Amino acid sequence: AGKTATETEQDTSSKEEVSANTQEKALTPVNVGYLPSTGHSLYFIAEGEGYFEEAGLDVSFSLFSNSGEGINAVAAGQLDIGTFGTAAPLKFEEQGAEFVIFGGQMGEGAGIVAKPENAEGLKDPANFEGKKVATVSLATGDVVWRSAVHDAGLDLENDLEIVEMQSANDVIVAVNQGEVDAGVVWVPYVEKAKQEGLEIVAYTNEYMEDHVCGRIIANTDKFKEEPETYIAFMEAMIKAERFLADENNKKAVLADVVAFIDVDKEIIEKDLYDGYLVQSADPDKNAILAFREKMVEIGYLAEDKDVSGIIDIEVYKSALENLKAENPEDPFYQELEERYVEKNL
Amino acid sequence: MSTILYDNVSVSYGTNEKTALKNFNLQINSGEIISFIGSSGCGKSTALNVAAGLLTPTNGELVVDDLITRSPGIDRGVVFQNYSLFPWMSNLDNVLFALRQRYDLPNKTLQAKAADLLDRVGISGNFQKVYPSKISGGMQQRVAIARMFALDSPIFLMDEPFAAVDEITRKHLQSLLLDLWEKEENRKTIVMVTHNIEEAIYLSDRVVVLHEGEINSVVAIPFERHRNRREIENKSEYLMIKNHLLQAIEEKIVGGER
Amino acid sequence: MSTILYDNVSVSYGTNEKTALKNFNLQINSGEIISFIGSSGCGKSTALNVAAGLLTPTNGELVVDDLITRSPGIDRGVVFQNYSLFPWMSNLDNVLFALRQRYDLPNKTLQAKAADLLDRVGISGNFQKVYPSKISGGMQQRVAIARMFALDSPIFLMDEPFAAVDEITRKHLQSLLLDLWEKEENRKTIVMVTHNIEEAIYLSDRVVVLHEGEINSVVAIPFERHRNRREIENKSEYLMIKNHLLQAIEEKIVGGER
Amino acid sequence: MATNRFGWATGFIYPTPEAVISQFTQDGKELFHHLVSSVGLLASGYSLAVLFGISLGTLSAWYRRLGRIMNPASSVLAPIPPIILIPYAIALLPSFRASSIFIIFIGAFWPIFVATLNGVAGIDRRYMDSARTLGVSTFTLFRKIIFPAALSSIFTGLTIGMTLSFILLTSAEMIGANAGVGFYIKLATDFGNYTKVVTGIIFIGIFVTFVMILLRRLEKHFLRWQR
């Protein structure tokens, strides 16, 4: 893979460390669950660039297509770590599922699509009144859009018709067939919708700035027992974020991602570099809490309680500190530190 | 006019298997009663099924009324060796089903006709309304006979029609068949398989003895019609014919294999 | 010792239906040959199935060897009216299956025994290896008889065992049965249903005439064993017995309904 | 919450009986409303499946040529997960409702088709011979001989098809629906509310039991000649 000169240097030095380590101690096995989404690219980059191995972890990935199943697997201890959206974990937490949120993966990246002739008229969320909209409930975009409509003063139950679909794909087909006026989809379907001649009414970050999406969750017991494993994990994730941030690494990034989700490279490129998808390892606690409030407002959650207890921001912090200690000069880590303060404290 | 001609018919059931019927030639005239007799497995049912159109000859042709025929038809009523009633229809419905194939009459009329036919073979009352599985073997066989009568075709093909009934009932059914046959102007052509030599002699114009798929001999029965059972049994030819037939069957004992 | 006692047995098939067997009392001694005769539907098969343990009496008891018995057992071999071979086993395997139930011998030995039994009833060569559906009705019946012989139980129960075979084969099978019976020190108890009065007389010690589920009469056959067919047919009692039996059946003609 | 390696950490997926009962009393009315919607869907989809399954199954067993087309076709088409067919259904059918019905239909169709085909192909040829000598018309043959003779096998297909149509209710009712027991269950699953999931399952289970009893009665009635 094409790596920059500095990267390669760093690589070799840390690799030596690792091999020294492995002689004493084998790599720690970690089971990680993910959804088939370009939004989970930090995993793929960290794996592809060998950051997990550097951190002394032997990561095996398991794919899920349903958030609920993944969250259950984490709660049951079959997975150590997983990323399954934001709304679903918050909902499952309310139902009694046990896990810890300790990192971030992606944000934004969803949009409302409609036929070109309808798109313009729907720019204002208030105009959804009397419309029929297809959505997949509990998708991040679904939550953000609903709260936008709610904030615009519409009653979600009576002022418009919301119909449930099984997948983003079905939503596009339904919009295209004119069965519904608009639909809520996410990457890579936003792109797909455009190709099919639909127009983007709005990206969800236009409704809610910097909203979070995939959060990294962990099995509670394991998290408490072996914090060092999780710190190591987050180190790798932060390195991946750094690698992704450098557009020079585009080729390598695409190769890393494609190894996991075999889609058109063009789509990956658009998703990762076109700016409507945020990829950050920061847990972004404040945004999670804000997101949760929205879920309460639109009736997805019953109770406006404080879930700070299951959000861990220390592991991420330790990881960031470790990295910074290794590379005190790196401006990237400094930026992240500032971001951490802003988003979590 | 309802003639049957076996024109050099051969039948073998599989490519490897023995030929069940070999160069079988037989001309059956209209209004004639013919019996097939012979040892078990000699090809009697096979020959009858060819006439019914249920078996297509491997070689040769079946000709019915001067037409080469390879399928069954309403012109030939059949009583099978295993009765073959439809188990999901009551006995009455089995007969009714055949009647409907023949007559386009109101249901009431046909129902009465069916009941009458069953009465005649001794299946009456509640036994008409039950399923075939609820009556004895001999009773089922009688329902099958009634069904054939119901179809009233010009040709009757019967495979051991009276094998499962006692001697008294058997004689009654024989008389019933002959009555029916004699009454009609256009007499039916009847081909039957039987194991009972006396029955063959009493009923038939000619008795065909089969042996390993071939015709061993054809014996014409000289007694005049309207036959009387007692009378012909006392005739001098009777015993001769009977012994001749017995010997013809006996040629090789038991299925022709030992 | 293999006695059968019908102790006031009644059987009705459904609550609404006529009683098929009414207060049936019969003591069958060990080593005796008994025939049931009677008009079609009179209850012969019902009586036999009670003895087999396949029908539980609605009233009364079946007693086999002084034990009240309500289920079938390997002590009673059965030939059914409809043969009831297993269609998924070859003819040989059908017989072999019964042999395995009786003997714990090496496969080779049993195989040879099965082949021999089939040979004896005239099913030989390739016919042993094919499925029952590939042989004629009479041949199937003979396989069923061979299967019962294979089980070699002290009691044989046979429902019209020779009905589907020609007269020659029938006689051969009758002799086979008697040979087997006479040879043994502990003679088998044999109960059979038949429509053939001559057969009943030739084979039986006593003939039981049934009528509408009841015993009409029991006729002892006075001829000494090792019987010769020709000889007994010429005896003066023979015709008397035959006529008596015929009359007993005839009392009501055709199934007892008209 | 007790944690052990058997995964009881996920205690929330095992609701207590009390919770289920209280959920049921709470949602009872709503559930009946959902049921009405589901029954309409099921009835339409299932009866279409019965119609086409039995007739195509019979014809495929009867006309060799059709069988030669249907056999490979069924091998390729039957294993397609109905969920994958959803976008095509939405695109090609005039309404969401029609798509939902189609999903139910396709699920129930294959079992009925296969069972009918096997049933007809396995009819004792003695009945066929018997019928042929009576000179019956093809229509009568199908109606009076083939159909009753294959009925036992057809009922196996009807039972399995019925089960499948219920299984697919959750998928079918996620096509632009906003009512139905499947909708209720699927939404509860997505929301991790297993008390509702179990309540819904038990509710539909009770309903299915009634339908199955009905089907078995029907079977007993039509196959009374077999006993």
Add this chain to the structure above:
Amino acid sequence: MATNRFGWATGFIYPTPEAVISQFTQDGKELFHHLVSSVGLLASGYSLAVLFGISLGTLSAWYRRLGRIMNPASSVLAPIPPIILIPYAIALLPSFRASSIFIIFIGAFWPIFVATLNGVAGIDRRYMDSARTLGVSTFTLFRKIIFPAALSSIFTGLTIGMTLSFILLTSAEMIGANAGVGFYIKLATDFGNYTKVVTGIIFIGIFVTFVMILLRRLEKHFLRWQR
């Protein structure tokens, strides 16, 4: 893109044959790799279903008491969508692989169970009588009489169960798997790559056709006595 009222508006779900062929040549090797993984899963789940389906079906038909438990149980349990069982499988079974196998198993189990039960219950009593007079042991009775007599119906169940296990492949292989044809298809669905979806479907369809031909051969062999 042509738009008409027949719904061809959504062009991306209708890949051209050329696209599918080129996809196939491109992914051929990968698909075979996926197939190997799927076959392992299917074989395990299906053979478990065959084992339990046939034995429980037979026993439920035979022992009335078991039947009285299994009949209502099957009414309530069978219509549960396997997808809803996934969380329970994940929580209770030791590995994702085991959960995947369970999903395949449960899908194939019910048809085999129902068909076996109906088949055994419908056995001609003459065979049973015949067997009973031969004094056979219960084990021999099951193996040599009941099983062959019900085999035609069992094969109906095996065929439908096989179809269902293929249908469930996509669900089963989305439980923490990273290979398999179902995985390939579902992933392609999630990414809206319908050229791949159709390629995968056709690929598995061809495979199913082979398996079905095998099953039919087996059926012909075991039921050769019927013809």
